[in-house]
Amino acid sequence: MKRVIDNFGKNLWVLILLLSMAFVNVSCDDDDDDEAGNEEPMPVETMTITDIAAGNTDFSILVAALQKVGLDDDLASESGEFTVFAPTNAAFADLLEELGASGLDDISNDVLTSVLLYHVVSGSKMASMIETGYYNSLSAGPMDGYGLSFYVDMATGTINGRAMITATDIKADNGVIHVIDKVILPMSITDHAIANPAFSSLVAGVVKAELAGALDDDAATFTVFAPTNDAFDMFFTDMGITLDDLSKETLSSVILYHAIGAFVPASMVEAGYFPTLSTAFERNISVKVDTDGGVMLNADSEVVATDVVATNGIIHAINKVIMPPGIVDIAMDNSNFSILVQAVVKAELVDALSGDDPLTVFAPTNAAFEELFAAINVTGIDDLTKEDLTPILLAHVVSGNVASTDLSNGNVPTLNDQKMIAINVDSGVSIDGTINVVAADIQGKNGIVHVIDKVIVP
Known part of the structure; x- marks a missing residue:
């Protein structure tokens, strides 16, 4: 029995050795075939x-x-x-x-x-x-x-x-x-608002104002700052009204104030004033855009989503409804006019500048007021009385909605009966020879604002 086992063991080792040699020979043969290029590699099947x-x-x-x-x-x-x-x-x-x-x-x-x-x-x-x-x-x-x-x-x-x-x-x-299960079709601005349930309040407003066709027009291009449902809920709560309380005309003005007649993606948004589709006195009402730390409209409404591209424009979502501003609102929404706002409030002229009759305001910046304070040796508005401020402020206001392109050389009466301002348009727009208009045509719902670099002193 032991001899049989010994012989079996010897035969097993011989068999393993022969198989190993055969494997080596086959491998060498395969390598030779590959090197000689006698066999084509198997094609790799693609599935695009x-x-x-x-x-x-x-x-x-x-x-x-x-x-x-x-x-x-x-x-x-x-x-x-x-x-x-x-x-x-x-x-x-x-x-x-x-x-x-x-x-x-x-x-x-x-x-x-x-x-x-x-x-x-x-x-x-x-x-x-x-x-x-x-x-x-x-x-x-x-x-x-x-x-x-x-x-x-x-x-x-x-x-x-x-x-x-x-x-x-x-x-x-x-x-x-x-x-x-359906073919999806490219959508207009109106279609996009309808497709997103978060814009259902905007859609209701657009329908009531009969603006769906205008914002569906592929012959024009728009940028729409679209308030969400939460934005409209906040707006209605703050105003103490509902959608039904707004007339078609008022609603149309508000909705068009959220649209600009150009394609402006987020990467191209810049700070400044821009004309909207809402109008007053046949001019487009301005919206103020700030870009520090995000995009803000009129210093109050934040852009919370961007670049929804439609066939006829682009949509950016905002978290508050913005309203067409009056002259006082324009000043309040711009931190560069904070001293002017203080002066108007102290002189009790807010109501006078908020009426329906159109006005043109030449608005001095904070730097302009600070230069005046230094010249008359006061520290600020607190050192001036209502009686001091009223004639100064009224000298900056002209009746009518007068755009920069409507100005011409000559003397113009102001709301201060004792003060005429001398306008010169030969090289830019200047007032009384030394005061320059540094920004023009900020249109509000009740008038227009031009920014000046010095205070007009009667």
């Missing part, structure tokens, strides 16, 4: 977004649409990554019926390209990475570099309040696909 769509019969219309406009190759490229919200055949059938089209050939390539790219986001975003909010698609907006936005509500699983996300995380080599 286009490949996955083409392999699924439920995406046949989507694939046909991509091929029609030449986007199939773009979504087959592995040089970038994309997230595609892919409409099914049923979704496209619903769209064609909605448009009254018999097929894709009834839709122009430009329109179809815009719609298809509206379903594509740069980067690979799995479902766990998508939060409720706005996403910028690859569909071109009104300005280069700003793709049209769509709104995803993860609480309901919908996009733009229109399409339901029915399947997620179909992974491709160059991104990911999520399936939706």
Whole structure:
């Protein structure tokens, strides 16, 4: 028995040795084949977004649409990554019926390209990475570099309040696909407000003011600072009113005061005064923008979300409703006029400057007042009486809404019966020879303000 075991052991070692030599020989042969190039490497199979769509019969219309406009190759490229919200055949059938089209050939390539790219986001975003909010698609907006936005509500699983996300995380080599049951369409400013439930109060106001058509116009471009529902609730509470208490005309003026007639993304917002679409005396009422520590409007309303890109403009959300300002409001909203405000309050001229009759105010800055204080040897407003201040302040006010372009050389009467001011427009605008207008045409609802660098002394 021991001999049998010994012989078995010897035979086993011989067998292992032979197998090892055979493995080495085969490996060497494989290496020789590879070095000689006699055998081709196995092809690596790709699965791009286009490949996955083409392999699924439920995406046949989507694939046909991509091929029609030449986007199939773009979504087959592995040089970038994309997230595609892919409409099914049923979704496209619903769209064609909605448009009254018999097929894709009834839709122009430009329109179809815009719609298809509206379903594509740069980067690979799995479902766990998508939060409720706005996403910028690859569909071109009104300005280069700003793709049209769509709104995803993860609480309901919908996009733009229109399409339901029915399947997620179909992974491709160059991104990911999520399936939706409706084709989403690029939206105007009005459409965006309707699609986001946080703007329902704004939508109600726009409808009552009959402005939906104006803000839906693709022939114009707007920037809208859109108050949220909370902003409107605060506004109505502070005013002690409801939406029903506002006339169409008042509501229209307020809503248009939140819009500017240009495309201004967050990266281009600058400090200063800008004309809104709300008007007074056939001029656009100004809104004050501050950019220190965030963007503020009229020193009170904060921009809390930016760059929702629509087909006809861009939306920034704000946390307070802003009202068209009067002359006194313009001064109060600008810290450079704080001494002027103190003077107007002490002279009890607030009501006189808040009436309906148009006025033009040449407003001295704080630096201008401080120069006056030094010249007359006082420390500030507290050293001057109401009787001291009233004739000085009234010398800065002219009847009428007089824009800088309406000024001409000559003497102009002020609300101080004893004081005429000498206007010269030969090189800029100057008053009494030594006072310069350093900023002009800040339009309010009851008049216009021009900023000056010295106090007018009667």
